Amino acid sequence: MGSLTGKKAFITGAEQGIGKAVAEQLIDAGCDVYIHYFMGEEGPKELVKLAESKGQKASYGYADLTDAESANECIANAAEFLGGMDILINNVGGIIARKWLGEITPEFWKTVIDVNMTTMLNVTQSALPFLKEASNGASIVNLASLAGRSGGHSGSLVYSTTKGAVLTFTRSLAAELGEFGIRVNAVAPGLILGTRFHDQHTTKESADATVAGIPVGRAGTPDDVAKTIIFLASEYDGFVSGATIDVNGGVYRM
Structure with missing residues (x-):
């Protein structure tokens, strides 16, 4: 596994939850980071202080x-601040709301697709010229979901569909970008508590029922997902591309 010291990383949606945990671990591993946010500056400000305390660069x-x-x-500002880009973490996404088939409107359908897929397309397209210029190859890690593997719970039809598409997006992009030394992988988290997603859309009763079926006997944390992303980001001389790593405590096994 390659060293991340001095690598330049851009993380979307890093103001809380998984994105923030990824940014923290990238900083701890020696990266300079640029943090995208959509809701609130408190988390990004904490991350900048962390990086500066270690003598590293960070902005948001x-x-x-x-x-x-x-x-x-945003990508242009990040690349200018960092002096390039080696790592792209596509973390932004969300269920928006639970809606069953008969409740799905064209507007809702488009919103969920935009949040989970259009964001990834826009960011990756914008970052591509900078990733191609990375001297020792580059790494893209996309956030999928267990819902994209299993279909998710009732009311998550559109979200689950988009997260399944992220898995295909990852595999296809790995084939397309390999010749440029860019590896593309995904992670598919299961129940990860301590995130805005589950705070808003998962009841305690639902979480407890899910945990009861997880072989390791607990829910995941943002740090559990971040550790996997750090591995995928740092494998600079590696052979892992087009893969999805499931982070779900063994509840879904392939």
Whole structure:
């Protein structure tokens, strides 16, 4: 596994939860980071202080990543601040709301697709020229979900569909970008408590029922997912590309 010291990383949606945990671990591993946020500056400010306490660089910026121009501007600012880009973490996503088939409107369908897929397309397209220039190859890690593997719980039809598409996006992009020395992988988290997603959309009763079926006997944490992402990001001379690593405590096994 390659060293991350001095590597330049961009993380989307890193103001809380999994994204923030990834940024913290990238900083601890020696990276300079640029933090995208959409809701709240408190987390990014904490991350900048952490990086500066270690003698590293960090900054942050707002963007609506569903808008191609806004995404492109954020990426350009990140690359200018960092002096390039070696690592891209596509973390942004969300269920928006639980809606059953008969409740899904065209507007809701488009919103969930934009949040989970259009953001990833806009960011990755904008970052591609900088990733191609990375001297020792580059790494993209996409956030999928157990829902994309299993279909998710009732009311998550659109979300689960988009997360399944992220898995295919990852495999296809790995084939397309390999010739440029860019590896593309994904992680598919299961129940990860301590995130805005589950705080808003998962009841305690639902979480307890899910935990009861997890072989390791507990829910996951943002740090559990972040550790896997750090591995995928740091494998600079490695042979892992087009893969999805499941982080779910053994509840889903392939």
